Amino acid sequence: MKITPAQPSDLPKLLAFREEAAAWLQGLGSDQWSRPYPADRLLATIETGTVFMLRDQETTAATITLTSEAEDGLWTDAELSEPSMFVNKLTVARTHAGQDIGGRLLDWAGDRAHQAGAKWLRLDAWTTNHELQQYYLRHGFAHVRTVTEGGAVNGGPRVSGWLAQRATQPVRHEFADETPAPTPVSLAD
Template identity: 30%
Template structure:
């Protein structure tokens, strides 16, 4: 997989990855993480991914010139408890479900580690959905992260969204 900095023209491909991941979750009856609506139809999500590209923190992984993964890094998002030291925060990690089993996520996380080290940062953090069977939490633990702090994001007309921050020392 080739990793490159993403531009505004990559935003639709990243949204398509998110839409595909949501379709995969919904097909399994797992709607608590991202709901059932496509990300590409959410003005808030389109604005967020566009901002990630604009601030230079969005990266895409490609195979045969097809975008198969995306990584956004930068400052922690507002809903996350702040770190007590300088960090690089993984704001987004998504891969193409059709390419599952190729370690695309692990490769993108390796890129985040390289970016952190190059920036002189010794802490990499990420958050994820902590509901359901906690498979996503366990994925990040297999990638070398340890559980840090739990949090909840309030939602309108729905239970709070359960989150887990995970950290890795570099």
């Protein structure tokens, strides 16, 4: 399998991934990702070069977003003073579930973050998805805290505020990495 940067032509596939994941999560009783993600926002993210596709020959097996930009209101100023990269929208196609592809992508992200000079690989997870939180804990992340206020709409409840991090390090993820070298991480102002 190989990792490549997402292209604008991948937008329909990425939107379909999210719909597939939302339907699967709904079947598990979770409301995670139940609202469609705005296509224009996703396209803008693709164009920044922070969205990556894991391809299994001609099939897209998974996607991950890795950025040095933290979502507003989640991390403290002290935490933001440490070089970090942030994982978002990790999604594995149901056809490739059960192969620990997500865990291997987290390893890839930690390795890439390490190459960029980051100390931490950080993420926020759905506040009510306890199985997902356990998944991240099993993959070496430590829970930092849960932020429940300051959501995107009028400062209301935050739905994705379970925060976790793990130290970055070089890792053999065994993917063919066809991405450009990462941009060095700069600290928040």
